[in-house]
Amino acid sequence: MNDQPQEAALQRDGLSRLTAEVLAACDALACQSEVEGGISRPFLCPTTRQVHAFLSAWATRLGMTTRVDAVGNLRSRLESPVPNAPTLYLGSHLDTVPNAGKYDGVLGVVLGYALVEALADQAAELPYAIEVLGFSEEEGVRYGVSFIGSRALVGTVDDALLDLTDPEGVRVRDAIGGFGLDLAELAGAEAAPNSLGYFEIHIEQGPVLQDLGAEVGVVSAIVGQDRLSLHFTGRASHAGTTPMPLRRDALAAAARLIVGAEDLARAAPGLAATVGMIEARPGAGNVVPGEVTCSLDVRHADDAARRVALDELLALAEREASARGVEFRAEPRMTERAVPMSAPLRALLHQAAEEEGLVHPELVSGAGHDAQIMAGRMPAAMLFVRSPNGLSHHPDEQVNPQDVEAALRVGARFLVRLAESVRAGAEASA
Ligand SMILES: [Zn+2]
Structure with missing residues (x-):
């Protein structure tokens, strides 16, 4: 593992200096917020301009040209000297949830620029163009729909999306025009x-890498998910005078489903099942609950396994409801398929991490990411950086500097190995 190739990219001193630069950039961008004393940057908010100015200045120092596209994505490009070279996209998102941490999204964009800097002169010699992307919208905060930024790259921004309104009644298309962009x-x-x-x-936004003692991990797939609203309808009645056999207790039926979901997911590897919201009516201590509405969220990296689990849970709810004379109805809210990451790109990431002497576990992403949208158009891969305490979407979100440096080392080597494979492919087809 110590047979360091000659690549200038992989100079250790340079990478620790770059790590400091990455962390300083995340600190600086955290100050660009719509609220004082916290980080909040919804889609196309005014402070986005300062974020763009900061990153554009960095891109210019790296010899990249920058534009903002029609939906507000920041795009910095470094051309390849090779004619008709393909484009490699690097990036993440620049919007945040309310009261966010400093690193969710932003870290990946900043690391995109840092990787171009890490490759130094080699970056201009690569057999592919590099485009660093700072997506304008990933979190879905302003319009309740995620990934507006990456959807624009894969051509799935349509009129229905553009006509959605935010809580102030501003349509997506008006927000775009208001920001000075042209649809x-x-x-x-x-x-x-x-x-x-x-x-x-x-x-990572979760505790897996910390648990494994790994700085970084290679994402195998982004989970598929089903979200449903479940409705249990029984009959409200007096808690003292209604004998147990004559009750139609909607909450007792729902409770069996909740416990069953936990049991099933604990026993099935890779399955996550959550009831995160429940409302029981009429909601009095001395009344048998007549109506319950609850959520159900089921996730797995394998679509077939997810469907089997969901069917099992719905059958359980049906059984427990009918045993109590309760009617049961499931209302689907959202279904998203699992998205496997590109096998060749994953293999290169593993190789890069191995050459850097790092452990490189594979893990599933339980959260959605722009990579799942981009995967609809091109091979996509993700590297996760350990989240201390698994904390995210929280102002105390952290990263360890040595983990950021590990991501830089793996990323830089990945780009070099990818260049080799592109050159080998070009020679083979010549
Ligand atoms: Zn994110």
């Missing part, structure tokens, strides 16, 4: 026809 240029936001792939570095 007529939407087609120009699409990814290049010959896209080599998309690579995103993101904090």
